[in-house]
Ligand SMILES: Nc1ncnc2c1ncn2[C@@H]1O[C@H](COP(=O)(O)OP(=O)(O)OP(=O)(O)O)[C@@H](O)[C@H]1O
């Protein structure tokens with residue numbers, strides 16, 4: 207029943223290839239849950255799901271596969287169990303693991319037709335991008351922040367990869383703004399979270415990522431001052447737990463430091479002078495305030511209320527640190543407390559300290575709720591954005607399954623423009639991208655016999671035609687170049703190179719330098735027969751020259767059966783488009799209709815059985 211409606215919507219051929227497909231979904235969070243449901247209901251045959259995390263209460267509002275009773279259980283396993291109920295014949299496999307683990311090697315990635323990324327961090331995204339490029343598996347990359355979403359199709363040598371464009375690093379603030387001259391609530395929050403809390407309870411050596419220690423020359427003086435101050439704070443830290451600790455900490459950061467800043471007249475020409483706070487006065491003002499005020503998280507507390515929470519949370523943190531220290535006597539590392547937006551004690555402390563600082567600098571005070579969002583860098587996750595993004599992932603993957611790379615897109619969800627869904631053609635790979643520019647080849651070795659020399663002479667020079675000038679790296683270490691030949695006689699296995707290891711060959715020949723080559727090592731299970739060489743190339747590959755070396759009279763030509771996506775092609779019209787195969791041509795001729803705004807829509811029609819009719823039109 208369900209199959210027949212899928213066939214009507216997608217066509218017989220596509221429905222069959224989805225049914226026979228094997229796909230990987232990385233991440234079972236906000237996008238992942240939606241995507242898994244879509245994949246199952248769209249008839250994908252075999253779906254592998256991986257997630258390293260367990261289910262948290264805060265996930266339940268949008269990760270709809272999860273219920274209260276699943277809290278603390280593996281996301282991947284629960285997602286599999288629940289999604290299985292949507293279609294009993296779907297073959298689902300779940301892993302409660304980190305996708306960056308070595309067990310998920312190139313050949314494992316290579317066993318999938320398509321990989322879907324539904325991750326929340328750059329490191330894991332980069333890793334999957336690299337593995338998919340090496341294994342030559344198409345990747346559908348996606349992400350959301352608030353109302354914005356993005357889906358990108360990545361395919362080796364044909365499209366941009368995840369790393370072809372530099373990624374934005376998280377926003378950072380100059381250290382002097384945080385230390386001396388805060389003008390916004392966030393400056394005070396970062397100070398409380400990344401300076402004061404670590405100085406008193408944490409690892410003060412920690413570099414706070416949101417504080418920029420490099421850019422500004424003023425930072426050097428500021429950092430020197432900080433060192434001096436670190437000593438002062440160390441003494442304060444030692445006083446933690448004593449009766450006077452409240453006043454000692456308070457007097458230093460809200461009185462003496464502020465008075466010192468008042469002395470820097472230049473700084474206050476354009477701004478009001480900061481006002482030191484008075485411990486005794488606030489003590490009096492807060493005398494009748496119950497510490498339960500800290501539960502009122504939507505209210506902006508008065509200075510007296512902040513003072514009361516400051517003292518109370520300082521006590522709570524002191525008590526916790528002491529407990530940890532007592533438990534940890536034998537351990538070498540002394541225990542520390544670090545900020546966590548969901549840890550009430552650290553959040554209370556950061557809120558109160560940030561607000562007291564804001565009060566001295568005439569900066570707006572914030573409620574605990576707001577501080578939590580700001581300190582946790584939280585942009586609320588929106589369930590509908592995730593759902594729409596997951597749907598767009600599936601639509602893009604359908605084009606990949608139809609080999610219709612030319613129409614795969616970069617799709618954006620946004621609320622600022624006239625249209626919520628916008629798309630752009632995919633760019634070709636960036637020739638300078640260090641991640642996707644290398645060529646890839648596989649080398650079979652006999653782990654008992656193969657030496658580095660076998661690899662360099664037998665494979666690189668004899669089989670691939672490299673000259674003398676090559677460098678070989680493995681795991682960021684140089685293991686060979688023309689001036690460093692010590693390892694030549696060593697066995698590859700003694701250099702730590704084993705099955706699935708990837709080594710990189712850098713051509714140092716000039717001119718006509720080749721792009722980097724990544725060699726995936728395949729260890730033979732059987733010992734080599736007498737006449738087989740200890741190291742051989744599995745398949746001859748062509749290694750292009752580095753872009754600046756490409757001669758203008760020999761431009762790279764897209765081949766007809768292997769369409770190379772270019773950024774401009776769609777807008778330039780069809781004259782220079784690669785030839786379409788007959789199925790594509792038919793589909794587009796009958797189905798590609800401009801919508802009323804002149805934007806091309808895709809129609810998925812069923813050309814297998816006209817009697818069944820039924821087509822869906824999707825405007826992407
Ligand atoms: N290296 C990794 N291996 C496997 N899964 C990962 C890895 N890194 C992140 N994930 C998973 O990717 C998912 C991303 O989902 P999402 O962005 O909704 O994050 P979340 O942690 O569920 O929610 P939030 O961060 O908003 O609290 C998470 O479930 C997370 O555990």
Ligand SMILES: [Zn+2]
Pocket residue numbers: 366367368369370371635636639640641642643
């Ligand atoms: Zn790239």
